[in-house]
Amino acid sequence: MNYQLNINWPDFIKNYWQKRPLLIKQGFTNFIDPISANDLAGLAMEDEVDSRLVSFQNGSWNVTHGPFDSYDQLAKTGWSLLVQAVNHWHYPSTALIAPFRVLSDWRIDDLMVSYSVPAGGVGPHIDQYDVFIIQGLGRRHWRVGEKIALKQHCPHPDLLQVEPFAAIIDKQLEPGDILYIPPGFPHEGYSIETSLNYSVGFRSPTSRELFSSFADYLIANDLGNYHYSDPDIATRDNPAMILPTELTEIQHIMQQLLAQPHIFNHWFGTFISQSRHELDIAPPEPSYTVEQVIQLLCQGNTLYKLNGLRTLNVADQYFVNGEQLISPKLNITAINILCEKQEIHADMLGNALNDKDFMQLVTKLINDGYWYFND
Template identity: 60%
Template sequence: MDYHVEINWPDFIERYWQKRPVVLKRGIKNFIDPISPDELAGLAMENEVDSRLVSHLDGKWQVSHGPFESYDHLGENDWSLLVQAVDHWHEPTAALMRPFRALPDWRIDDLMISFSVPGGGVGPHLDQYDVFIIQGAGRRRWRVGEKTPMKQHCPHPDLLQVDPFDAIIDEEMEPGDILYIPPGFPHEGYSLENSLNYSVGFRAPSGRELISGFADYVLQRELGGQRYSDPDVPLRAQPADIVPAELDKLRDMMLELIDQPEHFNAWFGEFITQSRHELDVAPPEPPYQPDEIYDALKQGDKLVRLGGLRVLRIGEEVFVNGEKIDSPHRPALNALANHVVLSDALFADALEDPSFLATLAALVNSGYWYFED
């Protein structure tokens, strides 16, 4: 199914993106849920899928993590089932991510889906990332507060909740409504009836993650082997002192590693295309031969990108799930990065090159692309 969001993107970015929360009534007209509560519950029974049950009973918050074997113990009120990265496991839900590609692919993270019974929610809390919450079946009330320093408290260690807040948005959302919340705005939602919510989350790496990731890259490639040297070592009054010139030189040694575009770009392409959640990778058996892929595409078959697979481009280089794809066929690589569904025409003359066909076959045999049924 194709979804279209009623958003004027230039206006939205100017007025709201990372600035203010907003409710977009009927953001998706005639909304149809791509998944049922039973299907969502089934996914939460799988080992590879990240899921939680959150309940609020007798004034106490309880959180349990999947996989779940049964839901028979649950009542009719005050609980929610939350399943992360559903777009990785359920193809129809991946279509909900595509309208948001008006924003950069590298910032988009995954699709979290929650099913809640009346009163179900996770309490008032803060997120450190942007999120678009699409209301599916049922109704849910959302409250959003002003961005102010909020004291976090932990009635449960898995729920980083905040103190109660005054609402600047207090809205009952119906199917197709979209709530956008930037980082740092406290919010809470609770279901008025059995309901589904779809949260399109955005990745926001911290400085700590970036430094740690780049350090791993440096170590793996044995970069930065040059040692500190000081042929003109400055004399000092106290031998215990480390003088400013030495600190500057040490800092410059570290910055020099980062300030190499070839390495920095290669690292970031690998780092940012790694998924934070498991992918539903199912390599074909038996593997495709390159000529079989050629014949299938020429006969009109189409290749579909695996849900959740991160394919990004930096300059002329394309990265897939943490690896750079080497090929001189730039239009074909651009097609891999920019199109979810690939037809023969998008590859241009690259299919006539045996080396590119071998590269494409390796990607398909890794389970990253598959032929449309």
């Protein structure tokens, strides 16, 4: 499926991105759901898939986490099934991510899909990331409020909701409509009828995540073993006092590590190219040889990138799922094609098929389960 998004990107970024919510009527015209409710329910039965059921019955909220073995006990109203990273497990659903890649792969997180019966929802809440909510099957009523301070509470240990708010958007969404919500804007949605919703979420790491990951990287790579030194130490009347110049030197030691591009760029590439959700990695058995890979491509076979695989370019270094691509001599044009495209054909690679180093790298990636032929 080739989804064409009806949006003026320059205008959207200038006026709405991380600024204001926006309802895009018929963002996708003649919208067709990429997944059925039955297939979504089947995914939620798998151990590797992150899923949950959220229900509101008899004035009480409840959350149950998958995998699920049956749905027979569910009521006819008041519940939603939410499945994370559906694009990792269901190939047709990856097509819904493609129109949003204008905003950069490193910021896109995953595609969450929810199936809701009438009155199903998760209550009023606030997210700290950008999200495009695409209406599929059925209709859903959405309310979005201003970005103001609101009291939060937990009606269930796994649910964080906010107090009632005045709406600046109060609309019913129909198939193909898209609701964009920036971080910090309260919102709530309830199904009017049985419906499917698709949420394209954007990754927004916190400073705590970044510092924690950077510290782990330094330890794992035995970096940053600089000792504090003070050859011109100042004496002081109060031995309990730490002088401002000493604090500045401590900050300088830490900032020095962040300021070294070869350390910072490599760390960020390994960090940001890792998926936050499981990948359906299945290395081929037996492994492919370089000759077999070339032959299959030349015979017209398509090489597919693993669903949800993060392939990123950081300062002319290439990273795949937390690993840097290393080759004696990188074929930059071919590597860019490999990282950018979801499907690879022989004519896209051109002379790179004769590049021994490149084809050895491609074969290794296939044998690692990151790219595959659809046998």
